[in-house]
Amino acid sequence: MKRQLLHIPEGVRDRYKEECEKKLTLQNNLHNVLKRYGYRDIETPTFEYFDVFGKEIGTIPSKDLYKFFDREGNTLVLRPDITPSVARAFAKYFAEEDLAVRLCYVGNTFINNSSYQGRLKETTQLGAELIGDDRVDADAEIVAMVVDTLLKAGLKEFQISVGYAGFLQSLLEEANISEEEKEELQMLIANKNYFGAEELLSALNIKEELKEGLLTLPQLFGTIEVLDCAERLVKKNNTAYLGLCRLRRLYEVLCSYGCEEYISFDLGMMNGYGYYTGVIFRGYTFGTGEAIVKGGRYDHLIQHFGKDVPSIGFVVVIDQLLTALSRQKLEVEVEHSSTMILYQDSTRSSAIQLARYYRNLGKNVEMTLKKDGKSIEEYEEMAKRNQIRRIVVMTEEQKAVMKDLMSGMQKTGTVKALMEEEK
Secondary structure (H helix, E strand, O other): OOOHHHOOOOOOOOOOHHHHHHHHHHHHHHHHHHHHOOOEEOOOOOEEEHHHHOHHHOOOOHHHOOEEEOOOOOEEEEOOOOHHHHHHHHHHHOOOOOOOEEEEEEEEEEOOOOHHHOOOOEEEEEEEEEEOOOOHHHHHHHHHHHHHHHHHHOOOOEEEEEEEHHHHHHHHHHHOOOHHHHHHHHHHHHOOOHHHHHHHHHOOOOOHHHHHHHHHHHHOEEOOHHHHHHHOOOOOOOHHHHHHHHHHHHHHHHHHHOOHHHEEEEOOOOOOOOOOOOEEEEEEEOOOOOOOEEEEEOOOOHHHHOOOOOEEEEEEEHHHHHHHHHHOOOOOOOOOOOEEEEEOHHHHHHHHHHHHHHHHOOOOEEEEEOOOOOOHHHHHHHHHHOOOOEEEEEEEOOEEEEEEOOOOOEEEEEHHHHHHHHO
16 A cells, blocks of 8 residues: 555656756746846636636636535536636736836646656746737737747747637638638647548638648648748738738748747648637747647637736747757756755754855855764765755864865865854
């Protein structure tokens, strides 16, 4: 029974030591990027009422939610997505605000994926939401911030693939086919399955011109020139055409940010979540088959909570990003500045004095009472395993030996002298 307690459920994992420090350091580095753009933190509950993530909201299917009940019998869910929670909180606490609000967050989400998919069921997301601004400048700010966060993470090669939620939908509406046929065709186009789309379309009774346009969609991804090709497929002033105009303006502003080398376009991109309404995007890099960034405009989501306000946002999936960094052999730099003070009963007072002094200077100090029979070398090896930078061995009252475990250099002196050296 005790051995069984050591196991964890499928789809979750432990992180400890260096790996955990790298994750927390990465989150902090990316969070600082969001703060520099003027975004302010918000924290929402890990679980909420089922209706916050219900079908009409447009988040994930009910079968993929972790559901449970409170004492009153209300259905609660672990959040699968933080954006609806932020939307609810905005409608509650910013109802009177008529200017743009910038919010950011870090939190875990929970999706009960099928076991064969091999995905984590608990993931950490860092995100930002720009609420109350429907202009293309807001779209550009969010996408530029995505680029800056990925550069800050240390990535050198990545692409932000940009699409438009209404583009494909507009063409499908014109085709006048059943919902089942629309869903199947959407999936084939999103997966770039040209032959599957061709087979399905050949069996449908739609205009040849429109059929040709839909067949072209799986190939409409790449640089800004893709928009020129797409424009020939749509009628002026319909949703698809207006979407292309929006993407052109977005690209112009992103060029002012200097982000154009990281931007590509994909007009067959699927929404992902049903609440997306306009510009949508995903970030990809080597080393992971999943998107490391997901985002888009959701101009009607907050209306479900009582306030009609346009919005756009994104999340970085921290777990996917860490996997990509590891496979690309890109290190998250973690500061190893901890000190271990090794003392005995007779030197406890001096050790405490030195530890308190270091801590007051903002340094991390671990105090260790030496066990009989354990050598100093054994403690040095333990310190190295725990990424401790240096060890101070208290030799007698008010005297010690300090050793840098990375360089091997050491010095002997009084506790007072060691304190003076740290100033």
